[in-house]
Amino acid sequence: MKRHLLRLGIDVFFGAYIATIIDRILIPRVILDNVTTPFDGMHQALVIGLALVLAVLGSVTSASVGRLILDGSVSGSWQRTVAMNIAWISFTLTVLAGWVVTGISPSALFNGQGLEGAGRIFKALFTPNTDIIGSALLAMVETIYLAFMATAIAVPFSFALSFFAARNLMDHGAIPRTIYVAIRFVTNFTRSIEPLIWAIIFSVWVGIGPFAGMLALVVHTISSLTKQYSEQIEDVDTGPMEAISATGASRTQVVWFSVVPQCVIPFLSFTIYRWDINVRMATVIGLVGGGGIGTMLIQYQGLAQWREVGTIVILIALVVWIMDVISARIREALK
Amino acid sequence: MPPLISAEHLSFEYPNGFKALKNVSFTVEPGEFLVVIGLSGSGKSTLMRTINRLLEPTSGTLTFHGSDVTHIEGDALRRHRQKIGMIFQHFNLIKRHSVLRNTLYGALGQLSSMQSMLGHFSPDLCEKALRNLDIVGIREKADQRADSLSGGQQQRVAIARALMQDPMLLLADEPVASLDPATSHSVMKYLDRINKEFGTTVVCNLHFLSLVRQYATRVIALKAGEIVFEGQPSEITEQWFKEIYGDDATEVEIR
Numbered sequence: 001m002k003r004h005l006l007r008l009g010i011d012v013f014f015g016a017y018i019a020t021i022i023d024r025i026l027i028p029r030v031i032l033d034n035v036t037t038p039f040d041g042m043h044q045a046l047v048i049g050l051a052l053v054l055a056v057l058g059s060v061t062s063a064s065v066g067r068l069i070l071d072g073s074v075s076g077s078w079q080r081t082v083a084m085n086i087a088w089i090s091f092t093l094t095v096l097a098g099w100v101v102t103g104i105s106p107s108a109l110f111n112g113q114g115l116e117g118a119g120r121i122f123k124a125l126f127t128p129n130t131d132i133i134g135s136a137l138l139a140m141v142e143t144i145y146l147a148f149m150a151t152a153i154a155v156p157f158s159f160a161l162s163f164f165a166a167r168n169l170m171d172h173g174a175i176p177r178t179i180y181v182a183i184r185f186v187t188n189f190t191r192s193i194e195p196l197i198w199a200i201i202f203s204v205w206v207g208i209g210p211f212a213g214m215l216a217l218v219v220h221t222i223s224s225l226t227k228q229y230s231e232q233i234e235d236v237d238t239g240p241m242e243a244i245s246a247t248g249a250s251r252t253q254v255v256w257f258s259v260v261p262q263c264v265i266p267f268l269s270f271t272i273y274r275w276d277i278n279v280r281m282a283t284v285i286g287l288v289g290g291g292g293i294g295t296m297l298i299q300y301q302g303l304a305q306w307r308e309v310g311t312i313v314i315l316i317a318l319v320v321w322i323m324d325v326i327s328a329r330i331r332e333a334l335k
Numbered sequence: 336m337p338p339l340i341s342a343e344h345l346s347f348e349y350p351n352g353f354k355a356l357k358n359v360s361f362t363v364e365p366g367e368f369l370v371v372i373g374l375s376g377s378g379k380s381t382l383m384r385t386i387n388r389l390l391e392p393t394s395g396t397l398t399f400h401g402s403d404v405t406h407i408e409g410d411a412l413r414r415h416r417q418k419i420g421m422i423f424q425h426f427n428l429i430k431r432h433s434v435l436r437n438t439l440y441g442a443l444g445q446l447s448s449m450q451s452m453l454g455h456f457s458p459d460l461c462e463k464a465l466r467n468l469d470i471v472g473i474r475e476k477a478d479q480r481a482d483s484l485s486g487g488q489q490q491r492v493a494i495a496r497a498l499m500q501d502p503m504l505l506l507a508d509e510p511v512a513s514l515d516p517a518t519s520h521s522v523m524k525y526l527d528r529i530n531k532e533f534g535t536t537v538v539c540n541l542h543f544l545s546l547v548r549q550y551a552t553r554v555i556a557l558k559a560g561e562i563v564f565e566g567q568p569s570e571i572t573e574q575w576f577k578e579i580y581g582d583d584a585t586e587v588e589i590r
Contacts, residue, residue, distance in 0.1 A: 240429055242389060243421070247443050249413070249440075249443035250448050253446075257440055261431050
C-alpha cells in the first residue's frame with residue numbers, strides 16, 4: 001500500500017515536473033523570447049493535468065516511472081519503453097532548462113573585450129606586488145589563528161557530544177535514544193548551513209571581523225567533528241567493551257576505559273584535518289567580513305588592484321598547500 | 336554445599352528472533368572445571384554471557400551463590416559481575432595500554448567512576464596486579480604495550496585481569512580458539528592451576544575434545560541451544576561425538 005502510494009507520487013512528480021519545465025521555462029524563455037506569462041488557471045490545469053494523466057496511465061497500464069525506479073524494472077515491453085522515455089524526456093528537459101536558466105553563453109566567454117580584461121587581470125596576478133607581503137602575511141597569520149581557535153574551542157564540545165551521538169552507546173532505552181536523535185538532528189541541521197552563511201549571521205550579531213568568522217567556524221566545526229567522532233565511536237571493537245563490562249564496571253567506566261582508548265588517535269587525526277579545512281574556510285569567510293586574509297583580498301579586489309590580489313592569491317595557495325602537506329604527514333604518522 | 340550456579344529452564348532469544356538457548360537446566364558445583372562443548376552457534380557463548388548477565392535471560396531462572404540474579408540490574412548487576420571473571424577468544428585487551436594498566440582494569444568494578452577515571456590506582460592495587468601477573472608468569476612485561484605481546488601472552492594478561500576480581504567463578508569463552516596448539520596448553524594449564532590452587536570454579540567453552548578430556552571435571556554439550564549430553568569427559572564416545580557434532584565430523588587431536 002505504502003509502496004503503491006510512493007509509486008503514484010513519483011508518477012505525479014514526473015508529470016508535474018515535465019509540464020512545469022515546458023510551461024514555465026522553455027516556452028516563455030526560448031520559444032516566446034522572454035515573454036513571462038502569469039501562472040493562471042489554464043497553466044495550472046496543464047501541470048496538474050499532465051501529472052494526473054501520467055499517474056493514472058502509470059497505475060492502469062503499469063507503464064510507470066515510479067515502478068521503474070522502485071522495482072528497477074517494468075513488466076511488458078512497450079510499458080518499459082514508455083517509462084524509460086518519460087525518464088529520458090525528464091532528463092533532457094532538465095539539461096535544456098538548466099542551460100537556459102544558467103544563461104550559458106559561449107559568445108560572452110570568447111568576446112574580444114572580455115578576453116582583454118581577463119588578460120589584464122591574469123597578467124597582474126603573475127606580476128605580484130611584493131610591497132604588501134608583510135601586511136598580507138600578518139593577515140594570513142590572523143586567518144590561521146582564527147582557524148586554530150575555532151578548532152580548539154570546538155573540540156571539547158564535539159568530544160563531549162559525540163558519545164551521546166553514537167548509536168551503539170545510546171541504544172539502552174527511550175531517553176538515551178531521544179538524546180541521540182536530538183543531537184544528531186541539531187548537528188545535521190547546523191552542518192547543512194554553510195559556514196559562509198553562519199559568518200553573515202554572526203557578523204550581524206557580534207559585528208564584522210575575525211570574531212564573527214571564528215564563531216561561524218566554531219558552529220560548523222562542532223557539528224562536523226561531532227559527526228566524525230561519533231561515527232568513529234560506532235565503529236569501535238565491541239570486544240574490549242564487553243570485557244570491561246564483565247568486570248562489573250559502570251557505563252561511564254566502560255566508555256572511558258574501552259571506547260576512548262580506541263578513539264583517541266582517530267579523533268586527533270580528524271581534528272588536525274579539520275584545522276586544515278578551517279584554514280581554507282576562514283579564507284572564504286574573510287570575503288564576507290570574517291577578517292584575515294579573505295577580507296584583505298576582497299578589499300583589493302574592490303579597488304581593482306589586481307597585482308595585490310595576485311600576491312594574496314599566491315600566498316593563500318602556498319599556505320593551503322603547506323598545511324595540506326603537514327596535516328597529511330601528521331595524520332600518516334599517527335596511524 | 337549448595338551449587339554455585341543453578342539454571343532452571345533458561346532460555347534466551349535475540350532481538351532478531353534467534354533462539355540461542357532453549358529451556359536449559361544445569362547446576363555447577365563449587366570447585367568444578369566444567370567444559371561446555373558444541374558446534375559454533377550452538378549457544379555456548381550465549382550461555383556464558385547469561386551467567387555473568389551480559390545478557391538477560393528471556394525466561395527461566397538463574398541462581399548464583401544462593402541469590403536469584405535472573406533479572407537484577409544497576410548496582411546489584413555490577414556486584415554480580417564483579418564476582419565473575421571472564422576471558423575471551425580475542426583477549427579483548429585495551430591494545431594501546433600497558434599490560435599493568437590492562438590488569439588493573441579488572442578492578443574497575445570495585446572502584447568509583449571518578450576515582451578510576453582520574454587514573455589513580457592505589458599502590459595496593461598495583462601490587463596486587465603485579466602479583467597476578469606473576470601468577471601467569473609475565474610480570475616482567477608489565478610496562479609493555481598490550482599489543483606488543485603474543486596471543487598466548489595476551490590471554491595470560493586477560494587471566495591476570497580476571498584475577499583482579501578475586502572471582503568465585505571464571506568464565507572462559509573459547510580461550511584457546513585463536514591460539515596455536517603449544518600456546519593453548521600453556522593457557523589451559525594456567526586455568527587448571529587457578530582452579531586447583533585457588534579453588535576457583537571454571538566454566539569454559541572448548542572445541543578440542545583432547546583438551547576437554549585433559550582438563551574437564553565434567554562436560555555439558557549444547558546442540559541448537561539445548562543440552563544434549565551431560566557427564567564425565569570419559570563418557571564422550573564416538574557415538575556421542577557424532578551426536579553432538581554431526582555425522583560428518585571427525586575428531587581432531589591437539590597434543
